[in-house]
Amino acid sequence: MADEIEEWTEKVRGGDRRAIARALSAIERGDESSTRLLRNLFLAGRRAEVIGVTGAPGVGKSTLVEKLARLYRSRGVRVGILAVDPTSPFSGGAILGDRIRMQSLSIDEGVFIRSMATRGHLGGMAAAAQDAITVLEAAGCGLALVETVGVGQDEVEVAELADITLLVLVPGMGDDVQAFKAGVMEIADVFAINKADREGAERTEQEIIRMLSVMPNRPGWRPPIVRTIATTGQGVEDVQRRIEEFRAWSERSALGERRAREKWRGRILQLVRERMLRNIVEPGVDEARLESCLERVLRRQADPHTLADELIGNLSIGSRHH
Ligand SMILES: Nc1nc2c(ncn2[C@@H]2O[C@H](COP(=O)(O)OP(=O)(O)OP(=O)(O)O)[C@@H](O)[C@H]2O)c(=O)[nH]1
Ligand SMILES: [Mg+2]
Structure with missing residues (x-):
């Protein structure tokens, strides 16, 4: 059994796609075997930059993710893409659509695409996504793009495990921008106004600026707003540049480290609670x-x-x- 885990670990580290897929399935189900695997993989010590891409259904997150992935691929970075859907207990239809859209990407050996649902994982979506990222990191992905559907508490939790969060909005959702107020606007390090080929991008931008002006701002960083047309790729390089700028600032200001500390602190405490619960339930x-x-x-x-x-x-x- 121990040997099996060792072998599995080596395969994941070597980028074996089947071993990676098997690991992600085990995590999704909350299998005991995944815990032992994760232990090995985590200690392998590889790191990926984690970019969270979030926003309401249909705003163009997957299209943007695909374009961003291509950009990073053109620079030789191995990319892992996770689509997490907290609203769906199973990997469902919308995600199947993503798969088809990303088909040309998925034949690239340097890209690993996976959709996940909450099924079974005791710690919920964010915990499962964190474990999945550990797998992708160990497999040598320098970048993990994590797409979350929706704009609620689950997304905020998933955003907490990203190094950088890109919040995607579209023109003509003035009221929705208002609805984001409760905790969601705050998670954005960079805004994308996608579907900028449509009318109303200017108004949406003004709305975001207005929202930002009444929000307690992180000193030294005002989240930039980039207009994109994900379908053509317009603005995607600009998004990537802003992401790089944020990363540099986040390192300089030690925000990155503070976030990492908070993230792992929360994760450890959550695992403690989870284990205690299991000790009683099992x-x-x-x-x-x-x-x-x-x-x-x-x-x-x-x-x-x-x-x-x-x-x-x-x-x-x-x-x-x-
Ligand atoms: N006009 C226009 N359409 C776009 C743009 N970006 C994406 N779309 C279209 O919008 C639709 C939804 O795009 P997705 O990338 O699947 O959006 P999503 O946010 O991932 O959707 P969910 O995962 O279902 O929440 C698709 O038909 C895209 O082709 C854009 O910039 N302009
Ligand atoms: Mg999508």
Whole structure:
């Protein structure tokens, strides 16, 4: 078994596409084997720049991602593309569309494309995406592009694991820009107004500038706004330049390091919670004991907080009980 994991590790590190695909599936399912694999891969120590691309459905994220991937490929960078869809329990139709659109990219051996759904992963989408990035990094991807569909809390969480977040908007969504207020506008390091071939890009830009002016700004960085036409590739080089500028600034200002610290701090704590939960759920709380506790709660002979502590103490986890 251990040998199998070692072999798997080596294959992923060597860029073996089937081994990588198998790793990502295992992560998606939350398999125990993926934990052991990830341990090896993480320690391999390779790093990728992680660019999160987020925005409402249909704004052109995949088209932009594809163009960005080509740009980086032309510079010899190996690219991993993850499309995460927190809204869908399965890899569904929209993502199939992405696959077809990116078909010409996917025959490039230096590109790895994968869509993921939340299925099974205890830590949720962001945790699964983080583990997937670890796989891509180990496989030698210098860049990971992570597309998330939608504009809610899940996207904010996925954005937290990116080094840089590109928020994609389109003209004529003035009201939606308003709707982004709750936490989503803040995640943007760079804005793209895509579909700039349509009317209203100017108005959208003014709207973003207005929103930014009332937002607590990161000192030293005002998120630039780039107009793009993803279908033709117009503006994509400009986006890439802005991304590079942000990266340089993020290094200079130590924001990058601060973000990394926050990200891994959150991840470690989350894993601790996850493991504790699993320790309780998997060995199973003794049903008979639970029943007797329940009876006592129903009769108000004991309170649920105390009983929960008792049950946990019984499983001998939680050092404060020793
Ligand atoms: N006119 C115009 N159409 C575009 C542009 N960029 C993308 N599109 C089209 O918009 C549609 C949606 O593009 P996608 O790249 O799939 O958008 P997406 O944000 O990835 O969509 P979801 O993943 O479903 O949320 C496609 O038909 C694209 O061809 C653009 O700049 N101008
Ligand atoms: Mg898409």
